[in-house]
Amino acid sequence: xxxxxxxxxxxxxxxxxxFVHFAxxxxxxxxxxxxxxxxxxxxxxxxxxxxxxxxxxxRGVAAEQVSRISVRRGLFVxxxxxxxxxxxxxxxxxFNWDVLTFIGSALLILNLLRPAALPVHxxxxxxxxxxxxxxxxxxxxxxxxxxxxxxxxxTLNDVLVGYLTTGYFPLFPWLTYSIAGYVIGALMLPQxxxxxxxxxxxxxxxxxxxxxxxxxxxxxxxxxxxxxxWPEMIAExxxxxxxxxxxxxxxxxxxxxxxxxxxxxxxxxxxxSPRDLSGSGALRLAKVFSRNAxxxxxxxxxVHLWPLWIVASFEGRETTxxxxxxxxxxxxxxxxxxxxxxxxxxLRRVDPDRRYGIEGWMRWLCDH
Amino acid sequence: xxxxxxxxxxxxxxxxxxAIAYVSPEQSxxxxxxxxxxxxxxxxxxxxxxxxxxxxxxLHLLLIPADAVEEADWFGPVQQWVAGDxxxxxxxPPRESHLLTLQHVRIHWSPRRIAIIGAPERLPSLRRVVLExxxxxxxxxxxxxxxxxxxxSLDSDLDQAYIYDAPADQDREEIARRFKAVFRLRARLARxxxxxxxxxxxxxxxxxxxxxxxxxxxxxxxxEEFVSDQIxxxxxxxxxxxxxxxxxxHARTVNTLEIIIIVLLGVQILFSMFEILTASAVEASVxxxxxxRVESTVTAGN
Numbered sequence: 322x323x324x325x326x327x328x329x330x331x332x333x334x335x336x337x338x339x340f341v342h343f344a345x346x347x348x349x350x351x352x353x354x355x356x357x358x359x360x361x362x363x364x365x366x367x368x369x370x371x372x373x374x375x376x377x378x379x380r381g382v383a384a385e386q387v388s389r390i391s392v393r394r395g396l397f398v399x400x401x402x403x404x405x406x407x408x409x410x411x412x413x414x415x416f417n418w419d420v421l422t423f424i425g426s427a428l429l430i431l432n433l434l435r436p437a438a439l440p441v442h443x444x445x446x447x448x449x450x451x452x453x454x455x456x457x458x459x460x461x462x463x464x465x466x467x468x469x470x471x472x473x474x475x476t477l478n479d480v481l482v483g484y485l486t487t488g489y490f491p492l493f494p495w496l497t498y499s500i501a502g503y504v505i506g507a508l509m510l511p512q513x514x515x516x517x518x519x520x521x522x523x524x525x526x527x528x529x530x531x532x533x534x535x536x537x538x539x540x541x542x543x544x545x546x547x548x549x550x551w552p553e554m555i556a557e558x559x560x561x562x563x564x565x566x567x568x569x570x571x572x573x574x575x576x577x578x579x580x581x582x583x584x585x586x587x588x589x590x591x592x593x594s595p596r597d598l599s600g601s602g603a604l605r606l607a608k609v610f611s612r613n614a615x616x617x618x619x620x621x622x623x624v625h626l627w628p629l630w631i632v633a634s635f636e637g638r639e640t641t642x643x644x645x646x647x648x649x650x651x652x653x654x655x656x657x658x659x660x661x662x663x664x665x666x667x668l669r670r671v672d673p674d675r676r677y678g679i680e681g682w683m684r685w686l687c688d689h
Numbered sequence: 690x691x692x693x694x695x696x697x698x699x700x701x702x703x704x705x706x707x708a709i710a711y712v713s714p715e716q717s718x719x720x721x722x723x724x725x726x727x728x729x730x731x732x733x734x735x736x737x738x739x740x741x742x743x744x745x746x747x748l749h750l751l752l753i754p755a756d757a758v759e760e761a762d763w764f765g766p767v768q769q770w771v772a773g774d775x776x777x778x779x780x781x782p783p784r785e786s787h788l789l790t791l792q793h794v795r796i797h798w799s800p801r802r803i804a805i806i807g808a809p810e811r812l813p814s815l816r817r818v819v820l821e822x823x824x825x826x827x828x829x830x831x832x833x834x835x836x837x838x839x840x841x842s843l844d845s846d847l848d849q850a851y852i853y854d855a856p857a858d859q860d861r862e863e864i865a866r867r868f869k870a871v872f873r874l875r876a877r878l879a880r881x882x883x884x885x886x887x888x889x890x891x892x893x894x895x896x897x898x899x900x901x902x903x904x905x906x907x908x909x910x911x912x913e914e915f916v917s918d919q920i921x922x923x924x925x926x927x928x929x930x931x932x933x934x935x936x937x938x939h940a941r942t943v944n945t946l947e948i949i950i951i952v953l954l955g956v957q958i959l960f961s962m963f964e965i966l967t968a969s970a971v972e973a974s975v976x977x978x979x980x981x982r983v984e985s986t987v988t989a990g991n
Binding site: 437448461482514521 | 856859941944945948949952953956959960963964966967969
């Protein structure tokens with residue numbers, strides 16, 4: 322079953338990311354909504370995985386087959402993530418641990434956790450958030466970040482530490498988003514079992530999901546506002562203020578809360594709306610972007626970064642010479658909007674069956 | 690209550706039609722109350738026309754004070770009325786009806802219409818026994834009906850008596866509801882059974898004999914036995930489901946706790962691993978540069 326709420330949020334996340342990346346990589350400008358797209362993407366990876374599992378179970382697919390496909394999909398996304406790092410961020414950034422390698426890992430972990438009861442998922446989600454500051458402290462996080470960028474030596478130790486805690490999207494605490502999404506997907510979205518005509522009612526109401534989201538958001542904001550009064554040890558190591566790199570506890574709690582609120586509200590007012598919304602243009606747009614989010618994520622990096630690398634190479638300069646100083650912000654934003662418009666038209670006209678995008682390749686390679 | 694059209698003016702003087710409702714003993718409504726034995730917690734009362742109870746009355750009872758020795762011309766219409774194929778009830782299908790004749794008493798019985806024809810002094814005791822018996826029959830009918838409706842659910846729940854997993858656990862509230870419903874039926878049957886199975890009264894009275902005949906005619910003893918057997922099947926299945934559900938939930942709680950402990954141990958291992966990883970990273974960073982490294986640095990600088 323397709324939920325418009327998930328489509329809308331994923332579309333918003335990808336649009337946010339496109340604008341933020343264009344502004345940052347072409348004009349060195351940090352937009353005010355930077356840092357809101359990736360948490361949504363990670364949260365929705367869990368929700369979508371649960372929805373996909375629900376669909377498989379409703380079709381009576383054996384648990385073993387579901388696991389096999391999940392592992393293949395996880396490895397595919399992880400592999401594409403590594404290839405993306407090599408080809409887009411160039412080989413020296415192979416192990417910068419971008420969002421794709423994280424989502425691939427999250428899929429593998431969610432598949433492992435699938436048979437367990439939901440309290441286990443929740444414990445791991447909380448543990449992931451709780452241990453992240455400790456791991457960062459143990460790893461000496463700032464030593465891996467030079468001038469705002471993640472740099473690590475190509476040693477097994479550094480690569481592993483980066484993967485677990487110091488990279489751009491390390492397992493801890495980003496795993497919290499995916500697991501939270503999975504749990505919410507299991508509890509809030511109705512599930513249909515094999516042989517049953519109608520789906521089972523949701524275990525928890527959307528109101529409760531919004532309530533949990535509001536609580537997390539409030540706690541996150543409260544911790545932020547109390548930052549000046551925390552003891553030094555806590556303020557420096559545990560509740561470090563609003564930052565995406567590293568993802569502070571306040572940042573994770575607030576963005577997770579925001580995601581849950583939006584998901585709950587959209588599920589209540591869009592998915593459960595008595596009106597037929599399938600003809601809505603905005604929803605059609607959201608559906609196209611959502612269905613091709615993986616492709617869009619890679620494509621928008623390619624179209625705005627490769628020209629920079631290529632031009633610099635032809636000019637005989639260092640490959641990254643034009644990075645962050647190529648265009649003024651107005652041009653970057655115009656290009657981002659043009660990219661979204663063009664891809665929408667292309668995806669609607671050229672690939673309505675979703676055969677050529679990365680998602681299509683993933684299904685072709687993994688789902689048999 | 691006025692007599693039905695098809696019988697009006699044809700019945701002997703003193704005939705009366707009562708709308709009977711079975712009410713709880715606390716309800717002080719109606720007249721001619723017949724209290725059923727204590728565990729049943731019911732009383733049959735004749736209710737006034739026009740009241741709410743009359744609208745939903747359980748049955749109609751026609752009392753005709755007449756000696757039933759000779760055939761009368763109104764016997765036929767009375768029988769038709771009881772069977773429900775009279776003009777006044779043309780929309781209703783004909784009902785299963787029975788005729789009992791005993792010691793100058795004639796009783797036409799159907800689940801919702803009863804006519805008692807007998808000497809006036811015998812009518813009160815006959816009224817009492819017929820209303821009492823009718824309640825038992827209605828209870829047994831209701832239990833049979835409910836059981837018949839529950840067979841498909843039992844079929845679908847059979848799997849869970851053997852294999853109980855997470856998807857099945859989502860149905861546990863529904864299974865618990867059915868489990869309770871079965872035991873409620875058993876309790877209802879247990880309350881009625883003594884009255885269906887009790888031996889004949891000695892010395893027999895007219896009323897006790899009428900009750901006995903009615904029980905025989907409607908095969909109540911055998912039906913009670915079959916219903917009891919059927920309920921036993923339901924009980925067996927739901928008892929097994931209950932046991933499986935309890936075992937599943939217990940095992941899941943234990944497993945969850947074990948996994949949470951494993952997760953905590955995993956965190957501990959992660960910390961230890963991290964200590965090793967970060968310690969080696971520090972060692973690597975303070976390692977003195979080898980000549981080869983120095984050379985490569987110089988070359989790169991050039």
